[in-house]
Amino acid sequence: MHFLDQAKIFVRSGAGGPGAVSFRREKYIEFGGPDGGNGGKGGDILFEAVPGLNTLIDFRYTQHFRAPRGKGGAGSNRTGAGGEDLVIKVPVGTQILADDEDRTLLADLTEEGQRITFLHGGMGGRGNASYKTSTNRAPRQHQTGIDGEEAWVWLRLKLLADVGLVGLPNAGKSTLLNAVSNAAAKVGDYPFTTLRPQLGVVRHKGREFVLADIPGLIEGAAEGAGIGDRFLGHVERTRLLLHLVDVSADHPGDAWRVVRGELESYGSGLEGKPEIVALTKTDLLDDEQRAEVTEALAAETGAPLFPISAPLGEGMDPLLDTILERLGDAAKEQRGDDEPPVPRWSPL
Secondary structure (H helix, E strand, O other), X not given: XXXXXXXXXXXXXXXXXXXXXXXXXXXXXXXXOEOOOOOOOOOOEEEEEEOOOOOOOHHHHOOEEEOOOOOOOEOOOEOOOOOOOEEEEEEOOEEEEEOOOOOOEEEEEOOOOOEEXXXXXXXXXXXXXXXXXXXXXXXXXXXXXXOOOEEEEEEEEOOOOOEEEEOXXXXXXXXXXXXXXXXXXXXXXXXXXXXXXXXXXEEEOOEEEEEEEOOOOOOOXXXXXXXXXXXXXXXXXXXEEEEEEEOOOXXXXXXXHHHHHHHHHHOOOHHHOOEEEEEEOHHHOOHHHHHHHHHHHHHHHOOOEEEOEOOOOEOHHHHHHHHHHHHHHHHHHHHOOOOOOOOOOOOO
16 A cells, blocks of 8 residues: 555535524414424534554545535424534544644644544524514524535644664665564665655564654755655654664764754754664674774764664664663653553453
């Protein structure tokens, strides 16, 4: 299925039904009076985050959504039926943005089953029975239904993951994702093999976390170079960044600085996220070269380094152990140190 993380759609709630003009007509009743009922309310527009969706591709082919209007009122003081609400199902992690210059955030659906009423349907019009007064015994006026609301909005999908993979093209991100998770990302010996974000579930020592791989960054990505930085939004929600540096490249230190610079240019809190640095393709160097590069990068990054070779499975356990430990620390920071963790439900 083709991946799409942005879509522009038009939504309109239903208009209210018109009120009725009617008079009671029954045998032997001389003065029946007005009995026109009110119109029904128009349908609302709702958005719901549902599981099983990870793309907005459906909104490329269906871009207009209109809720039905309410039915008109009728005689015998009968109120018209309300229009059915229209529920638009979107992937978990979808944001709804206004169609303006600033792309104002209107809603953020981050939990499975979360539902919001985005546009309210118009109220039904009044029938002539509601206009009856002591001085106006036979009113013939009625009210048409109130129009619904409408808007053009942008949908933007930000995948939900625990750890985000970042690095230059061909740093080995997809290879690592395939080696530690259930993903089947395409791997090639040329830059930008990964053209769209990928998710994988990693299982290690009885625990699980979700790993997200995005297309590689190059210098100037914030200004649109290469694929640009549009896919960085998919790691905004992560708790931890796993930065891969190819040690077989000519200048590994420059590679680390380029990606860090793009994260800082992008902003949105990415530059301040906890980071783990992994050195990939270490099997291509001898022990002396590996030690020299590791020492230089340790001085450059100021962070612990994890030499790995994903195809050979070397160095994976220490890296995954540290990721689980750092994820636990990040979770404690989010809920507060004094707040105990919520226990998992168990039937035992």
